[in-house]
Amino acid sequence: MAPLALLLLSLPVFFLLHSLYYRLRFRLPPGPRPWPFVGNLYDVKPLQFRCFADWANSYGPIISVWFGSTLNVVVSSTELAKEVLKEKDQQLADRYRSRTATRLTKYGQDLIWADYGPHYVKVRKVCTVALFSAKSLESLRPIREDEVSAMVESIYNDCTAPGRSAKSLLLRKYLGAVSFNNITRIAFGKRYVDTEGRIHKQGEEMRSIADNRLRLGASRPIAEHIPWLRWMFPLNEEDFAKHAARRDRLTREIMEDHNIARQKTGGAKQHFCDALLTLKEKYDLTDDTIIGLLWDMIHAGMDTTAISVEWAMAELIKNPRVLQKVQEELDRVIGNERVMTELDFANLPYLRCVAKESLRLHPPTPLMLPHRASTNVKVGGYDIPKGSTVHVNVWAVARDPEVWKNPLEFRPERFLEDDVDIKGHDFRLLPFGAGRRICPGAQLGLDMVTSMLGRLLHHFTWAPPSGVSPEAINIAERPGVVTFMGTPLEAVATPRLPANLYQRTAVDF
Template sequence: MALPLLILALTFASILLARHLFQKLRFKLPPGPRPWPIVGNLYDIKPVRFRCFSEWSQAYGPIISVWFGSTLNVIVSNSELAKEVLKENDQQLADRHRSRSAAKFSREGKDLIWADYGPHYVKVRKVCTLELFSPKRLEALRPIREDEVTAMVESVFKDCASPDNLGKSLLVKKYLGAVAFNNITRLAFGKRFVNSEGLMDEQGQEFKAIVSNGLKLGASLAMAEHIPWLRWLFPLEEEAFAKHGARRDRLTRAIMEEHTLARQKSGGAKQHFVDALLTLQEQYDLSEDTIIGLLWDMITAGMDTTAITVEWAMAELIKNPGVQEKAQEELDRVIGCERVLTESDFSNLPYLQSVAKEALRLHPPTPLMLPHRANANVKVGGYDIPKGSNVHVNVWAVARDSAVWENPTEFRPERFLEVDVDMKGHDFRLLPFGAGRRVCPGAQLGINLVTSMLGHLLHHFSWAPPSGLKPEEIDMAENPGLVTYMRTALQAVPTPRLPTHLYKRVAVDM
């Protein structure tokens, strides 16, 4: 048995080596670290990939080749090359690489996130831009966002004012995660699975279990995705994926049916995404797979990224107490101490907006974005990008480029008061939401929620590190992964700043 496997492995190695040599002779590929046979550079890549690729770009240049097994991945790390990828060659680089798990979850790209560029993508993108994330709908759903943020404030206040917790630190992500979870489930499904006592109903428990199981399945085949012969040794667990898909669909269909019956009773639809999609289904010829896929795209994209960004921002604000005080001075001057912040106040709070923008610059939640796949041979930076290659924009490195940003590692929101920099895809120096055909359609929703969460946390509380820990000792390292969680979850001590009656949530039923 060992001899046939050895022969098979050597055969694959020879094929991959021949293919690699052929590409090197035919194309002028970007420079990069020398790949090993079969595995490419997989064993050379450090766990926090965006930092590793940034280090390699210092040695090889701002555009590099990295081999994931037999697949060429091109990483660009400055704004000029990002513009070439996301604007000048946008259409040729607008497809998606789908792992086997992503292909299963998305029904081979019937959603938005994992769809290749083409008629289907253009259609669902139009639905998102014109219908789901239109200014009118975002404004109509504003009470939900503000309700969840004030619920977070009330929860922090109750815990820090408890006699057992006076002067003690709290786990910040616990409160941020609750806002993100409740907000996205209410926006997408019109459901608040958690009651005022913090208890989750049966549907909510099922929802959490589905999310957790999806993450587990998605991470189960990482190495096998990049080395073809390993797929024979580690086949896709078809039954596990089928059960997961059926479970997800069953819950989603049950919620869709609830909304259909509610519309029939009331004679009209609410603003939630599920209502919007069901109402627009016939007009846009949306399949049930696409509706379910879009709803779960919203959940996947919105569940963690907002909480991650705000946790990093709070860590920076505690590390930089002068910035925290300046933001609070602006809030006190504009809002005062007799009412709470609303989203309509944002235009009068330029420093708060700059704090949010600076947090997204230094800590983009998806630092490598999702890979763009070449659907044709193109040139970027004078190098060839063969059809079928994956292209990553290291937005973390772009936003820390010392050729563009003065003191790039310093948390200094003032830089955005001095120079107006767009962060929704029009300025390639700052790309937390991507750019071009695949820019995040929910960018404004994310910006609004991040700004609101930060504003309320700073207006209602002063924040300090745990007892015995100096601000500069806060661990600012990242956990490995597609999104940038803090390696050490932030602990902080909140001190209330406003009259007690302003910490009470007034529930909104939408």
């Protein structure tokens, strides 16, 4: 018998034995019935978080979903999220990595995709010391405020240009520029997008590398989750090698520039790249780890802030009552003779509630990045075998009608009535995760979202495009690990403050 025919005949036996092993040894959570070989791969809809939420309504708040021969456990309630991320956190803190993620991160040499262990603890401490401590965040405040000012100036110039009155703007263009510049200035001390939207050559290369990473990351689900078939769908190792070489070449050029500058200045300016190079010997950091951490910053910060603000602005334009109320607060606290700064946040409780409510309804990563069980563990009374992938559906948790009154309503007042922590201590709301794998940049992200929203709302009146009612704004999601609006938001901006408050004064750092 030919080897291929023998293999095809043996596959059903492998599948049957594999299925029987799990069913006899473990008490697995309920879930949709898997098909032979492919499991539930072809039952899962593109918006996985919505699909999993629908299945949770049928099978309960903890479900089993099979991607080929890979068991995925999805939890969708506050109690189970707490069990996964706090009570059983240590056993579930490893990271599931696909074949492509393994190659793109050089087997988890960074922070985001590293398994939990000595390397992860070390690099997380480095990131906290170098960038995310309260002292570091305060020292970076001038950069954040400067980039938000640049965004305001750019919008003002475009909406007041001759012939542009009452014409709608594509908001994502401005939000993307401020997010990208903020991250690159924090990481490298460089601004790559100017106020006219032109991008520096090095910035173009950085964006191109980031886009290529997304392309390479789109692996074939069958080959990824059915190991027996991987020989039929091998990864193109040459593509991964070229990508790594291109990324490393650009990053090493930047690192070398920083080494030269540090020698000249004595290390006076401490961008994230400088800080990592300074701490390299103390923490025994390899170049691969430094490069991985720098690109973690780029990938994590380039889109998520812009996504969050775009969702919030869409909800505000759809809800004029809320928009008017937050602008009344800004006018009362800030007035019309100065611009808002982050130091004003403490006196703007409703603005902070608007940011929270938007992150509740539209978390940028609605399915938390996948965890992996490092040992057999029980969750919700069910067995989670070692090696299983575990997801927390933070989108479903934040819309649970058992926890939230009128959960689909955009109502920031709910956070005035109940002060819900947003940074991993209250498991009703988890846009940044919780436990050992909580996003270390949670405070930075929240500050940027609040600052961008405050300035957009203080400086401009916002309305839908001509002929479009607020209710008609499309807030459907686009599939992906991070969830963009499917239809980019267009809106008409009208200045509402004196003209001198729209001029940016550049800040050097």
